[in-house]
Amino acid sequence: MSIAVAMITVDTTDPIPLATWWSEQIGGHIVAENEGYFVVVAPRGTGPALAFQKVDDPTPGKNRMHLDLTTEDLAAEVARLLAAGATKVADREMPGFAWVTLADPDGNQFCVSGAHPAPDA
Structure with a gap:
């Protein structure tokens, strides 16, 4: 049995701007917006996708x-x-x-x- 990392998800109160920022930084592109609730960024080349999930209250602290x-x-x-x-x-x-x-x-x-x-x- 084995597993692979497919996506890394970040909680945020405003997914679209944060996903846009990250897509610009890694040279990726947004592949799904899901009405602003769950935004997925595909990386350039290989590697896991980044996702940004809307939450009312992200966990505080580091x-x-x-x-x-x-x-x-x-x-x-x-x-x-x-x-x-x-x-x-x-x-x-x-x-x-x-x-x-x-x-x-x-x-x-x-x-x-x-x-x-x-x-x-």
């Missing part, structure tokens, strides 16, 4: 699960995301690896890093 995104040019991508409406939470670093924690327009945190270090052999 999200317990977040997206980890990678890019070839960390500084340029962070600058682009900030210009698009993300906010910087913190610069992070460990030996040989750096990443930036950001928040989307709804305050959902996510991380962006350069290439991940190779796992220990």
Whole structure:
């Protein structure tokens, strides 16, 4: 038996603007709006879809699960995301690896890093 990640769903009070923002950031496109209740964004290439589900009261506080995104040019991508409406939470670093924690327009945190270090052999 096996399972695969098909979709990552985010609760929000206003799904369409948040789905639109994310579709622009990942180069995807909205494939279903479901009258603004459940909006699905298909990624560019492979990977799970992102969905944005309308709820009256999203869970308060820091999200317990977040997206980890990678890019070839960390500084340029962070600058682009900030210009698009993300906010910087913190610069992070460990030996040989750096990443930036950001928040989307709804305050959902996510991380962006350069290439991940190779796992220990």
